[in-house]
Amino acid sequence: MKTSRYGHPDPVDRTRFPVDEWAWTETSHSTEDLGLTETVFAVANGYLGMRGNVEEGRDVHSHGTYINGFHETWQIRHAEEAFGFAQTGQTIVNVPDVKTIKLYVDDEPLMLAMADLEHYERRLDFRDGVLRRSLIWVTPSGKRVRIESQRMVSFEQRHLAVMTFEVTLLDVDAPVAISSQILNRQDGEGEYHLASAAAGEGMDPRKARKLTERVLEPQTHWSSERRTILSYRCANSGMTLAVAVDHEIATESDFEELSHAEADLGKKIYRIKGKVGQPIRISKVAAYHTSRGVPVRELVDRARRTLDRVRDDGVDECFAEQRRWLDRFWSDADVRVDTHPAIQQAIRWNLFQLAQATGRVEQSGVAAKGVSGSGYEGHYFWDTETYVLPFLSYTSPRVARGALRFRYLMLPAARRRAYDLSQLGALYPWRTINGEEASAYYAAGTAQYHINADIAFALCKYVQATGDDDFMLREGIDILVLTARLWSDLGFWLGQGEDRRFHLHGVTGPDEYTTVVNNNLFTNVMASDNLRQAARWARRLAESYPEGYARMCRRLDLVDDEVAEWSECAERMYFPYDEGLGIHPQDQHFLEREVWDLAATPDDKWPLLLHYHPLVIYRFQVLKQADVVAALFLQGQMFTMEQKRADFEYYDPITTGDSTLSSVVQSIVAAEVGHQRLAIGYFYAGLYVDLADLHGNASDGVHVASAGGVWNSLVYGFGGMRDHNGTLTFDPRLPAHWPSLEFGLRVRGHRISVELRCDRIEFTLGEVDAEAARVEGTSIDVIVRGERVTVRPGAPTVVALDGQGPVIERQLGSVPLVGNKDEHEMLHTAGVPVARPHRRKRGEAAS
């Protein structure tokens, strides 16, 4: 794992996965990395997701079909209980699987692992959103059979999945049987991972939990010749589900068909007298409907309606809709890098994953793995707000708004949680599906109070990018007020006069290798912004919308004094700073720790969290992920360039990157402070997290935050965009071996295309929404390296980049995946003693 992160810049086996700018393609099947390919070839729309399991059902790492937010609850059993510990466990449920379509020729089953395949290709097309597989199978008796299949989860109709399966005998006639299933797996076969096994991989806290009790209780089952419908209810959470499937066959050959349904199984079997050259085409259309507790008969009706519509319009229309939806997506979201097709492909795969994780999320959040796997149990974290919402705000504002509304709807639970933690206001849960805190390890969970500020930050960024004041007035302001109220209640004042400062104690920052500290810089910086924005918006709404503001004040018991208090807390927030080193300590006492000697840490001890007791890790200066450095990016306006460089150079050599949230942030700040090789290296480390399985756990699902971070690295990192003060600024740092970088932004109803080249940056104003034009005017101002530029509709606005040139220099040869050893060594603060927290003296064996 660690070694692979220092490998070749293109870490993908290109003989098996050839470069294709618009697709991820596999040219041979392997049972060695099924977990990885199931994730990489998953199809999803943010609501419904299906892992890339092979059609035949066998050869599996984890069968998986997930519906965002569809979860079971269970009581968390703490090995040692304490007041306020999270009580309600929540785990995304693996819903009945409709992917399986088994093929028999001469009654011999097609089993991919053993099949003699004359041809194999699997291709996930980013433009039309369809996973296609094409085989020529030579049966044990030597008959050649072509099998073409397609699978898609519809972006246009979020409850819908469409599959086609086409078999053509190429040499001789033969009896063909096709058995298509709807299977509710209750036996734990492959789909859950055991979180709490004794040791080894099973101990990985990042995996999901095995639910040993029956989760989905069958409610009804029904089948006709065409249609099968099963319905279920979650035993504890009471959530309900209906899944309905239509089958249709098109063939010139004679056939008979059988239908069958029981509680956990629906089956459709075709027996065909196959004729050479006559295709047998099965279409299988599935609709999933879920709810928090609507009776299943109602869901069954909804599922029928979905299927009836497809029956009337035909599946080809589904494929056409899918293409049209994605055309719109790409016109907003595509980022183009000329002459580097492999990088272009990887970028598009990541952007496509963002579409698959968020496209039709609507009333839910965006889980850490989207709906591509069960990793992190389908929970929502700060990932969404910090890594994904910037992308959504600038490319799909409607989706961003939905995700923020979801946090608004979660406020009552967050208020109860604050109460449990003896605080006023609202405290968002560190990880949750239903709004209740589900983090069973508070030191790296509940203690991450910064999630409050991360949500407020994303909210303000969204409103700033879109100009959606209406959302702020009606719902967003409640989030700002209640989060700010928590901060002002949590902190306390120390010092007198000019030295009086507001302190926040006993919190954990993003870096989980240090927990429960005082004045974590990231937290204090973000909380300060939270307080400032709350005060700013309160005053602004009071002025612009006095009636709505007055209603809110009554609703939340807000008085002017409290708003004034927020401003004071924000302005006088304590930020730890070390004069000697000229850096910001990660927390008030961070520099008192010994420095972990990462260079001397054996390869088999990575990631640290799986090989050292937390008490050991917490005792050292060592980072799981960017913490101060994340603050430098998110609140860059609060730091000077010198501070940023000093902080980056101090923290980078002690950052393990054991979290995939780290490298994309390190890339952005490295680019800003001029560490070119590190910037591009960390970018690759984010770009290939899943495609090259750099962290060894891609099998658990897509790292959605990292995918969002790829967009951030491109736009904020190399594009040099910032949006701290309401106006977009650009200080580009194009990698020297990239001739250009192009991306689009939606800004307050305008659509701007940005094309960056080494000597210039061009802005083109596209379509302008009429309402936006009325409010915002038909032009938009940006700032390029300190100079204000007005972008107007029509011809591109071209800004020459002067002699200072891009910060990223041109002479880049082969770049290592993460950083550069020489550069790291150079960075290592001279004279700081380092220690290895593993046995280093007197080699006594444990007796």
Place this chain on the structure above:
Amino acid sequence: MKTSRYGHPDPVDRTRFPVDEWAWTETSHSTEDLGLTETVFAVANGYLGMRGNVEEGRDVHSHGTYINGFHETWQIRHAEEAFGFAQTGQTIVNVPDVKTIKLYVDDEPLMLAMADLEHYERRLDFRDGVLRRSLIWVTPSGKRVRIESQRMVSFEQRHLAVMTFEVTLLDVDAPVAISSQILNRQDGEGEYHLASAAAGEGMDPRKARKLTERVLEPQTHWSSERRTILSYRCANSGMTLAVAVDHEIATESDFEELSHAEADLGKKIYRIKGKVGQPIRISKVAAYHTSRGVPVRELVDRARRTLDRVRDDGVDECFAEQRRWLDRFWSDADVRVDTHPAIQQAIRWNLFQLAQATGRVEQSGVAAKGVSGSGYEGHYFWDTETYVLPFLSYTSPRVARGALRFRYLMLPAARRRAYDLSQLGALYPWRTINGEEASAYYAAGTAQYHINADIAFALCKYVQATGDDDFMLREGIDILVLTARLWSDLGFWLGQGEDRRFHLHGVTGPDEYTTVVNNNLFTNVMASDNLRQAARWARRLAESYPEGYARMCRRLDLVDDEVAEWSECAERMYFPYDEGLGIHPQDQHFLEREVWDLAATPDDKWPLLLHYHPLVIYRFQVLKQADVVAALFLQGQMFTMEQKRADFEYYDPITTGDSTLSSVVQSIVAAEVGHQRLAIGYFYAGLYVDLADLHGNASDGVHVASAGGVWNSLVYGFGGMRDHNGTLTFDPRLPAHWPSLEFGLRVRGHRISVELRCDRIEFTLGEVDAEAARVEGTSIDVIVRGERVTVRPGAPTVVALDGQGPVIERQLGSVPLVGNKDEHEMLHTAGVPVARPHRRKRGEAAS
């Protein structure tokens, strides 16, 4: 609970529990406080313990019979797992119950809760160690029946329990039936508490865990007319158990008897044609034998031998032996306070509990509840070494040696644990039965590294008190070397030249309301002593026993440099000190926290741990128990009187005493620094912890550490004894309303009686062991208020206490149970802002 701690100085209901200097007596039965009385009337010998359940079996809080160290193991399931977390849960097993003897007259059962009782008395006699109950029952049909029963667990034969049950019809003849049982309760009826229930009492981490699987697997059952034998094996731990019971009846009346045995039940039933005035006397003798895995047939043989011996000698001899054993105990252990019979009674109850918890422990440790209940799951903590071993070392050195040998035998596991925590040497588990760490919450468990130093401290105190160099040479030195090695590996150096200091980071001190801190004063002080003693003993053994020393060096890979390093670490250990306040901060950053406003904390929020999330508690200056103040006592030679007073006065007002380990230590230091009312108040708070159920959880078992602390308070606190430098010193502070305080000490083979009066202290040298006389001489030196006094055999050595008088002044009226509010307010450091961590502004309800 809290309010009761501020109640009357004698918080016991004397109408129900009359004063008796040599017994605890109950004059009426109540079902309201069965948990409490089951604990207070428990009989035990350190190996075997039986709760004070009523003979009839009904009316129960928790049935309980426990055998020290007899435990089941189970895999700890952490809600969120991490490397190095404790894996092996261990829980003391409630073994088959032999206490139940049911009585029927006219086929009407005696049920205490509903019975019409003309007379009731229950009495636990501290001098003969027998629990006796005497009833006159008026049956529903109006017949008067006298029932006298006895129960004892033998100190002389540790596997043995003896019961007698005598029934006499007082008015008319009647059929009498007596049903005596051996019952293995597997249904969880009453005997386990659920640790992890959703909320409320069930959440209390101090209770034991419910084992839901069958624990004791039946192996054999057998019965004859006289004898019944059942045997079992623990499902996971593989420990084995045999319990054998003999019954005998003595009566003039006609009777028939029935015997029956099955897997979980043995029954002996007598049907007697009862005659007025003819006593029916049943004796029931039980033997328990256990092992780590010896086949049960072997245990059955052992149990037969135990019973055969009693059969031959008669039960009266068992009662006589018991009295002789206790006579010896009291001659060593008694502490006498003249003219205060209620206090005397309570002191003796506590000392008797020490006998019951430790008397026949032998190859096991001393659990937090002894063998009187399932609280803390039968685990061994630092309690033994810190609170109980001083008593044992000075009154029962052989028992002390056994407890220390137990820690020696645990060294291999402690070495493995150090390895798991990335350290050299040995790290003792925070809580354990079998030597493996069983603490599932590391912040208040494994992080308490100080347990290493506590064990080393107790070891050195034992060797110093007894002169048992042989034990040190053969086994003790391994403990010293491996614990010192851990400290020198755990810490690190900071600073240059004279300021160079040895720091210990990321540990938790005794006070569990602050966890995982840097340079906890208690830990650093104790570790410093551990390192110093290890170096001192290494050098001493090298000089006195060069061969044995050389063997040890080879065994433990010890070189002279390492010994030198220990001395340096000890001498240059960092001790946090605040010049401004003139106090020692509990840890390096303790004073940066807000001060918890205990005065404003609502009554229903005590103890804090059951009402506030750990994150909230940890954020404040508030103590569960004495921490710095414990260091002031244990390592008093390292502090000046001014420091002690300043530290005590700073910490006392912010110490909740939510732990029962606190008040006895606070009493000792209050006495030393001159806070008379607090000293006596905290003494009472310790004295009545169980007798008045001051912490509301006496039902879980006896607070053995507090019982040890009562002896410490008397001898170290009021007696003013210290033993820091190898010579006993005395600076007495007799409470003014106590005319005298007398106690005995065994010191290096001598027995010294100490009698303290307000104007003098007398020392009398008793029996002198011949070997001791040869080694140590026939006299012993002590120091009284700085003056050396030689105590010789014969007449008492009397030392007048001069005009400075006892520190405790005479004018004490009614003293509150804990401290004194005025005194507390006076102590409260002026100007320190305090904060309440409960909702204090804008009374919004959780929505």
